[in-house]
Amino acid sequence: MSSIVPVDLLAAATNPLYFESLVTTNTSDPSTIALLSYNDTFRNDVLGENATARRLHNLDWQAFHEMGTYNRKTNSIYVTSNYQSLDDPINVTIIDLDNDYAISSTRYADLHEPNGGTNWYPPNSAQDNSTTPPALLFCDEGDFDHYSGLVSVDPTTNASTPILNSILGRNFSSVNDVRQHPSTGDIWFTDAPYGFWQNFRPNTTIPSQVYRFEPSTGAIHVVADGFIASNGLEFSPDLKTLYVTDTGAQEVINGLNGTRPATIYAFDVVAQRRLENRRVFAWVADGFPDGIHTDTRGNVWAGCGDGVHVWNEEGALLGKVWIGVESNNFAFVPGGVLVFSNAQLWIVEGIKAVGREICRDFGVCE
Numbered sequence: 001m002s003s004i005v006p007v008d009l010l011a012a013a014t015n016p017l018y019f020e021s022l023v024t025t026n027t028s029d030p031s032t033i034a035l036l037s038y039n040d041t042f043r044n045d046v047l048g049e050n051a052t053a054r055r056l057h058n059l060d061w062q063a064f065h066e067m068g069t070y071n072r073k074t075n076s077i078y079v080t081s082n083y084q085s086l087d088d089p090i091n092v093t094i095i096d097l098d099n100d101y102a103i104s105s106t107r108y109a110d111l112h113e114p115n116g117g118t119n120w121y122p123p124n125s126a127q128d129n130s131t132t133p134p135a136l137l138f139c140d141e142g143d144f145d146h147y148s149g150l151v152s153v154d155p156t157t158n159a160s161t162p163i164l165n166s167i168l169g170r171n172f173s174s175v176n177d178v179r180q181h182p183s184t185g186d187i188w189f190t191d192a193p194y195g196f197w198q199n200f201r202p203n204t205t206i207p208s209q210v211y212r213f214e215p216s217t218g219a220i221h222v223v224a225d226g227f228i229a230s231n232g233l234e235f236s237p238d239l240k241t242l243y244v245t246d247t248g249a250q251e252v253i254n255g256l257n258g259t260r261p262a263t264i265y266a267f268d269v270v271a272q273r274r275l276e277n278r279r280v281f282a283w284v285a286d287g288f289p290d291g292i293h294t295d296t297r298g299n300v301w302a303g304c305g306d307g308v309h310v311w312n313e314e315g316a317l318l319g320k321v322w323i324g325v326e327s328n329n330f331a332f333v334p335g336g337v338l339v340f341s342n343a344q345l346w347i348v349e350g351i352k353a354v355g356r357e358i359c360r361d362f363g364v365c366e
């Protein structure tokens, strides 16, 4: 269980140590979540006064790292683990919503080091809340022997299909995260140097960029550059804004470098195809913003160094689901959100916020 803790921003403004005593945890064994309200909107409208949080799993390995994609036919959520070594590659953990969030881990053929992902509607299949189950689309970071790219997996047959593994003859670095545009079906994704930084890919040979791929024609476009490590990406619910996180502060080989970006950038999406008007949306004081999702009111949620942070669409910090350890991603479910902190899986239940893709993915519409 947990309670909502109000944050006094004026007290924090003149006391750099304010947050040190506000909430604490044992970072070797975090067992509670605090819901920190930086703005009354968080308590009243985002979470609601009766939201509660609990820990579902505490493992001796880091199963709960990235992705968090729901498949309706299996009624399960798919999560990718944190990279350990080439001998112990990233695997996929299936969270069974029919069975009290029971977990099992697996590996899929032709998927080497999976990271981010989303639901995948192949060309000419409508993206709606009908009963047709989509497949999963994984970002495969690749390794020394395998290309990085996008791979679809049908979780009912476990068959995998390569969708993209190069850009006009050049190699990606390590494709990181992906969204499918609900109207055009285009696949928007990021590519970052993490495979090289974590010693499982050759050095990068292209910039860290954001791409738009047309799966029906094969056409691919660079839509943004200028990142050290473009990472999480997400559309606003009206699809007019794209948010992209730059996790360049986390270089892995050199550790955390606080002078590099830990920043969410916002772009205008023009004609559903291009990006314009790059601007800073928010900077994160704790770690770096990794996986990112929006809710139906336009609030922006991101996994950060101490939990999940939530901003309104103006970029004002509304609150945090505070764990005290790093969260790289999370997944909305109807009435709640599953929060990943690598070895732990948490759930915040009884919330008012509704994830942008809840209606389409679960068929549960407001």
Ligand SMILES: *[C@@H]1O[C@H](CO)[C@@H](O)[C@H](O)[C@H]1NC(C)=O
Binding pocket: 026, 027, 028, 029
């Ligand atoms: C923190 O958790 C670790 C692992 O369970 C435990 O060994 C340690 O005693 C805990 N520290 C405190 C101060 O409780």
Ligand SMILES: *[C@@H]1O[C@H](CO)[C@@H](O)[C@H](O)[C@H]1NC(C)=O
Binding pocket: 048, 049, 050
């Ligand atoms: C919260 O719980 C209390 C006590 O059960 C109840 O009276 C109240 O209506 C609830 N509030 C909301 C917003 O559900």
Ligand SMILES: *[C@@H]1O[C@H](CO)[C@@H](O)[C@H](O)[C@H]1NC(C)=O
Binding pocket: 061, 062, 081, 084, 088, 091, 105, 106, 107
């Ligand atoms: C997934 O990875 C974990 C830790 O690296 C390991 O314990 C587990 O056996 C793996 N499962 C599969 C199916 O590969």
Ligand SMILES: *[C@@H]1O[C@H](CO)[C@@H](O)[C@H](O)[C@H]1NC(C)=O
Binding pocket: 142, 143, 144, 145, 146, 147, 148, 171, 202, 205
């Ligand atoms: C592209 O990636 C493949 C698979 O990892 C590798 O065999 C090949 O050498 C790479 N090519 C270049 C030019 O880096």
Ligand SMILES: *[C@@H]1O[C@H](CO)[C@@H](O)[C@H](O)[C@H]1NC(C)=O
Binding pocket: 105, 106, 107, 155, 156, 157, 158
């Ligand atoms: C697919 O993989 C899952 C997880 O390992 C397994 O439970 C299931 O039986 C597999 N399905 C098929 C058709 O092989």
Ligand SMILES: *[C@@H]1O[C@H](CO)[C@@H](O)[C@H](O)[C@H]1NC(C)=O
Binding pocket: 203, 204
């Ligand atoms: C990797 O490539 C970058 C960009 O070309 C270069 O600056 C860096 O020195 C390279 N690192 C290594 C270890 O080769």
Ligand SMILES: *[C@@H]1O[C@H](CO)[C@@H](O)[C@H](O)[C@H]1NC(C)=O
Binding pocket: 039, 040, 041, 312, 313, 316, 317, 318
């Ligand atoms: C608090 O959040 C509300 C709703 O998003 C917003 O209108 C207001 O400006 C915020 N207050 C501050 C001080 O940021």
Ligand SMILES: *[C@@H]1O[C@H](CO)[C@@H](O)[C@H](O)[C@H]1NC(C)=O
Binding pocket: 129, 130, 359, 363, 364, 365
């Ligand atoms: C599908 O979504 C529409 C609105 O978007 C809703 O009216 C309808 O009830 C939903 N169908 C199902 C099966 O959830």
